[in-house]
Amino acid sequence: xxxxxxxxxxxxxxxxxxxxxxxxxxxxxxxxxxxxxxxxxxxxxxxxxxxxxxxxxxxxxxxxxxxxxxxxxxxxxxxxxxxxxxxxxxxxxxxxxxxxxxxxxxxxxxxxxxxxxxxxxxxxxxxxxxxxxxxxxxxxxxxxxxxxxxxxxxxxxxxx
Amino acid sequence: xxxxxxxxxxxxxxxxxxxxxxxxxxxxxxxxxxxxxxxxxxxxxxxxxxxxxxxxxxxxxxxxxxxxxxxxxxxxxxxxxxxxxxxxxxxxxxxxxxxxxxxxxxxxxxxxxxxxxxxxxxxxxxxxxxxxxxxxxxxxxxxxxxxxxxxxxxxxxxxxxxxxxxxxxxxxxxxxxxxxxxxxxxxxxxxxxxxxxxxxxxxxxxxxxxxxxxxxxxxxxxxxxxxxxxxxxxxxxxxxxxxxxxxxxxxxxxxxxxxxxxxxxxxxxxxxxxxxxxxxxxxxxxxxxxxxxxxxxxxxxxxxxxxxxxxxxxxxxxxxxxxxxxxxxxxxxxxxxxxxxxxxxxxxxxxxxxxxxxxxxxxxxxxxxxxxxxxxxxxxxxxxxxxxxxxxxxxxxxxxxxxxxxxxxxxxxxxxxxxxxxxxxxxxxxxxxxxxxxxxxxxxxxxx
Numbered sequence: 349x350x351x352x353x354x355x356x357x358x359x360x361x362x363x364x365x366x367x368x369x370x371x372x373x374x375x376x377x378x379x380x381x382x383x384x385x386x387x388x389x390x391x392x393x394x395x396x397x398x399x400x401x402x403x404x405x406x407x408x409x410x411x412x413x414x415x416x417x418x419x420x421x422x423x424x425x426x427x428x429x430x431x432x433x434x435x436x437x438x439x440x441x442x443x444x445x446x447x448x449x450x451x452x453x454x455x456x457x458x459x460x461x462x463x464x465x466x467x468x469x470x471x472x473x474x475x476x477x478x479x480x481x482x483x484x485x486x487x488x489x490x491x492x493x494x495x496x497x498x499x500x501x502x503x504x505x506x507x508x
Numbered sequence: 509x510x511x512x513x514x515x516x517x518x519x520x521x522x523x524x525x526x527x528x529x530x531x532x533x534x535x536x537x538x539x540x541x542x543x544x545x546x547x548x549x550x551x552x553x554x555x556x557x558x559x560x561x562x563x564x565x566x567x568x569x570x571x572x573x574x575x576x577x578x579x580x581x582x583x584x585x586x587x588x589x590x591x592x593x594x595x596x597x598x599x600x601x602x603x604x605x606x607x608x609x610x611x612x613x614x615x616x617x618x619x620x621x622x623x624x625x626x627x628x629x630x631x632x633x634x635x636x637x638x639x640x641x642x643x644x645x646x647x648x649x650x651x652x653x654x655x656x657x658x659x660x661x662x663x664x665x666x667x668x669x670x671x672x673x674x675x676x677x678x679x680x681x682x683x684x685x686x687x688x689x690x691x692x693x694x695x696x697x698x699x700x701x702x703x704x705x706x707x708x709x710x711x712x713x714x715x716x717x718x719x720x721x722x723x724x725x726x727x728x729x730x731x732x733x734x735x736x737x738x739x740x741x742x743x744x745x746x747x748x749x750x751x752x753x754x755x756x757x758x759x760x761x762x763x764x765x766x767x768x769x770x771x772x773x774x775x776x777x778x779x780x781x782x783x784x785x786x787x788x789x790x791x792x793x794x795x796x797x798x799x800x801x802x803x804x805x806x807x808x809x810x811x812x813x814x815x816x817x818x819x820x821x822x823x824x825x826x827x828x829x830x831x832x833x834x835x836x837x838x839x840x841x842x843x844x845x846x847x848x849x850x851x852x853x854x855x856x857x858x859x860x861x862x863x864x865x866x867x868x869x870x871x872x873x874x875x876x877x878x879x880x881x882x883x884x885x886x887x888x889x890x891x892x893x894x895x896x897x898x899x900x901x902x903x904x905x906x907x908x909x910x911x912x913x914x915x916x917x918x919x920x921x922x923x924x925x926x927x928x929x930x931x932x933x934x935x936x937x938x939x940x941x942x943x944x945x946x947x948x949x950x951x952x953x954x955x956x
Contacts, residue, residue: 369584370691370710372691372693373691373692373710375692375693376672376674376675376689379675380634380675408693411693415677415695415696416674416677416695417676418634418635419675430635434798434862434866435596435757435794435798435862435863435866436756436848438858439756439757439848439850439859439954439955441955443954471635472594472678472866472869472870473594473595473596473678474594474635475593475594475598475599475601476599477598477754477757477762478754478755478762478763478764479599479763480756480762484635
């Protein structure tokens with residue numbers, strides 16, 4: 349089925365387009381908008397839609413989608429969790445945080461829980477080194493984590 | 509020299525610090541008004557006097573960079589702010605965007621005027637959702653007051669500021685990759701020349717500056733270029749002003765501290781960071797983001813022939829003021845001034861392994877030496893940690909890293925090679941122990 353945006357989202361797309369001297373520059377923001385409107389993933393239909401609206405080839409849009417890590421080419425869980433594992437976080441226990449998440453959620457890195465609620469990922473430096481260890485849940489940063497706090501956060505996600 | 513300042517961080521502790529009301533109480537937007545009341549040339553001259561070295565890591569003089577912009581171009585010009593903060597260990601720009609976004613917006617107004625642009629794009633990495641929100645709110649507030657729009661401060665010089673988002677790619681912090689990404693392409697770096705000042709965003713003259721560099725510009729017009737430069741202990745090195753210093757890793761009080769330029773690592777780690785949180789001694793410090801060479805505390809400063817270094821020669825590297833040229837002179841790199849501290853509880857081989865994984869993951873793949881080299885170094889790092897590597901492979905790391913250096917389009921390759929070369933050279937004993945005994949006398953952990 350062809351992908352479409354709601355009236356409000358269309359207005360948002362118009363606002364994005366108005367910021368740039370050409371349509372192509374709206375490619376990444378437009379993909380974000382469409383991804384959010386498509387259960388957090390960029391389907392082939394989304395690529396066709398964006399290419400069509402911005403006057404680009406689908407190959408160009410596909411190239412952009414595959415370059416950046418935050419465009420999902422498969423449907424992720426309802427919530428996405430990123431555990432930062434780069435050096436500053438690693439020096440303050442990110443491995444334990446990640447290990448704990450894997451055990452609690454019974455998934456591997458990049459995996460989604462059986463009920464489809466949570467996708468667990470690792471991330472490279474999320475610019476939160478002073479408050480390590482940390483993880484990002486959807487759009488929120490959780491910093492200075494302890495295992496107890498991780499439990500609370502995960503409980504909340506699973507209960508949702 | 510430890511001298512705390514609060515030009516940027518004055519309202520960091522105020523929960524309402526990000527609002528226009530608080531910013532204006534502190535004299536906000538007076539600098540933009542002042543700058544738009546003088547000529548473009550005078551603005552650039554004032555910024556040059558402040559000797560603001562780029563806060564994003566390369567340390568290029570901000571005023572000089574602005575001076576490269578053409579005066580009478582037929583094409584429009586752009587100011588692009590690099591807010592793709594993602595250098596491991598670096599977390600200072602985020603504090604500005606979240607807690608003092610108006611400083612950045614005001615800096616954009618002055619910056620646009622200084623470089624002859626009417627539009628500024630702030631390229632924020634997608635993960636920083638709160639930063640983006642705070643910036644949009646600040647832009648909206650400033651627009652309502654008429655500080656942005658058709659006639660800021662009554663001057664017929666329209667300025668618009670937009671937030672643009674990335675989508676998860678460390679390489680987009682490289683200025684030409686950022687420009688490609690801004691144009692809606694894959695974030696692969698471009699060959700230079702042409703430099704952005706000639707051929708930047710959308711093929712037009714552009715200036716790309718770090719968030720902190722732009723956010724500190726209003727301070728220049730508040731205290732004056734020359735006096736602001738003199739706040740720094742390194743005024744004689746043309747390294748002026750105050751900046752945000754970060755410290756993370758094995759310290760008691762990790763965080764961001766604003767100080768005059770010229771702080772030493774010892775002051776950052778012990779006086780501000782509260783000393784080591786674990787272990788008894790410092791094993792190593794990466795002074796400004798992971799792409800800088802790591803330093804051991806027993807490295808001695810020795811820069812003969814330059815009288816400016818006389819007070820420091822013979823001392824530990826921890827006592828060298830953190831400046832762009834001071835670090836360059838000792839074979840190091842200042843980077844972003846956000847230090848990662850490793851205590852002697854940490855295993856340098858595992859730290860190296862962690863960083864090699866990072867660079868393999870983030871290499872954009874455009875240039876062969878970097879794409880293949882980073883993968884190769886990570887595979888050797890894996891073998892070392894597993895205890896299956898050979899001495900020949902250990903030497904291969906240095907060879908691979910040397911072959912990446914200087915042979916790629918952008919500085920990412922050098923950024924991956926520097927930590928590889930420095931870790932292997934400075935902690936050779938630890939690496940050899942992994943190869944000879946499987947790392948029997950190493951701590952084999954990064955956390956205590």
